[in-house]
Amino acid sequence: MRATVNFPAHGGPALPPSLLFRNLSSSAADFDLSPVDAHFMKRRGARNKLRIGNFLTFTGSPGIWGPTSTNSAMLAVAEINKRGGILGRELELSIYDSGGPIDEVVRRAEQAIAFDEVDLIMGSHISAVRVALRKVTGNRIPYIYTPVYEGGERTPGVMAIGETPRWQSRPAIHWLADVKKGARWYLIGSDYVWPWQSHRSVKRYIKEAGGQVVGEEFVPVGEDNHEPHLARIRAAKPDVVLISLIGTDSITFNRAFAEAGLATSTLRLAGAMDETVLLGIGADNTENLFCASGYFNGMASRANDKFLSAYHSMFGANAPPVGSVGQSNYEGLRFLESVANRAGSLAFRPLLKAARNTVYTAGRGPVTLRDGRAEMPMYLAEADGLDFRIIKTL
Numbered sequence: 001m002r003a004t005v006n007f008p009a010h011g012g013p014a015l016p017p018s019l020l021f022r023n024l025s026s027s028a029a030d031f032d033l034s035p036v037d038a039h040f041m042k043r044r045g046a047r048n049k050l051r052i053g054n055f056l057t058f059t060g061s062p063g064i065w066g067p068t069s070t071n072s073a074m075l076a077v078a079e080i081n082k083r084g085g086i087l088g089r090e091l092e093l094s095i096y097d098s099g100g101p102i103d104e105v106v107r108r109a110e111q112a113i114a115f116d117e118v119d120l121i122m123g124s125h126i127s128a129v130r131v132a133l134r135k136v137t138g139n140r141i142p143y144i145y146t147p148v149y150e151g152g153e154r155t156p157g158v159m160a161i162g163e164t165p166r167w168q169s170r171p172a173i174h175w176l177a178d179v180k181k182g183a184r185w186y187l188i189g190s191d192y193v194w195p196w197q198s199h200r201s202v203k204r205y206i207k208e209a210g211g212q213v214v215g216e217e218f219v220p221v222g223e224d225n226h227e228p229h230l231a232r233i234r235a236a237k238p239d240v241v242l243i244s245l246i247g248t249d250s251i252t253f254n255r256a257f258a259e260a261g262l263a264t265s266t267l268r269l270a271g272a273m274d275e276t277v278l279l280g281i282g283a284d285n286t287e288n289l290f291c292a293s294g295y296f297n298g299m300a301s302r303a304n305d306k307f308l309s310a311y312h313s314m315f316g317a318n319a320p321p322v323g324s325v326g327q328s329n330y331e332g333l334r335f336l337e338s339v340a341n342r343a344g345s346l347a348f349r350p351l352l353k354a355a356r357n358t359v360y361t362a363g364r365g366p367v368t369l370r371d372g373r374a375e376m377p378m379y380l381a382e383a384d385g386l387d388f389r390i391i392k393t394l
Helices: 035-044 061-082 102-114 127-137 165-179 193-208 227-236 248-259 275-281 302-315 324-343 348-356
Strands: 002-005 049-056 090-097 120-124 143-145 158-160 184-190 212-219 240-244 267-270 289-293 358-362 365-370 373-375 379-384 387-393
Touching: 049 061, 049 102, 049 324, 061 090, 061 120, 061 248, 061 275, 061 302, 061 324, 090 102, 102 120, 102 127, 120 127, 120 324, 127 143, 127 158, 127 193, 143 324, 165 193, 165 240, 165 267, 165 289, 165 379, 184 193, 184 227, 193 212, 193 240, 212 227, 227 248, 240 248, 248 267, 248 275, 275 387, 302 358, 324 348, 324 358, 348 358
Parallel strands: 049 090, 049 120, 120 143, 143 158, 184 212, 184 240, 240 267, 267 289
Antiparallel strands: 002 090, 289 379, 358 365, 365 373, 379 387
């Protein structure tokens, strides 16, 4: 699946090609380039548009985030193009489905690079797809990975800007241990790389906090029969269930968890959860449900107010609610704009060098990258019906 979309500077519906922005380009001759970068810019930089291939998921369990991720990327493109683009180059966004069999997603990425000649790939999808796509991008084009993930990404050319367990899970675990006396933990996650690797870190943090893991299991992606899992949880008698299920799998599990009567006596701490997932869980099923994240749409900040105002102005009051996953797509393009301006170049090596240590601002406010690791304010929130109420800055 591929859809090329172009956006007006002032919001509203997409415009036909005849009404698009004027061409705003910069020359590769302005920069001191290595032979690799010179080849990169010769092939791609001669065009006056910067082509972004955004890999988003519209099918399967993570597909729930497709609409808000699309909107957030569209908003960023409109805002950046209104400012004249990035280094004088207008952004052109092409959206590709990162759902379905991974080998098919890989073929889409290969075609996007070889035939659509995208200058950069941005992704908001599960880590299993990232692991496959980074082999395609290699040293060919930059790859910005935006959502929460397991950490440790060091592949040349890959820039990961999402929350990691060190900053997200660790302080939340310590808070639940200290304040809520959570000592016995049960871990349940989807059966792929993010939960596998995140749980390895989580176990260390639980031990640090004086707790113990009384059970762990990984659930096939797409599983919606949770009775066996709930039976094992009930038998283990945990104080806290840490949930690393993805998308609609988290929705069906949390519904079943509450309907089984476990929510009144057992705390839940969720990882990849946001307002989109909370809406699917339903207000009656969110008792004792906590989430740690670098972004909630209820954050009281000037940056978030500005972001949400622009989002609803462009897409309307009834647009899909923005959560951490959706906002990360807006943030990915703001990150690119900041790094390119800092580097003074869109060439491969200068861009990556500037990205390793930088500060940029998007919907969540300022984010710092130190040696390629993203650091940001982290918040612990408790579900309150269909909203998250922030209770602590971690």
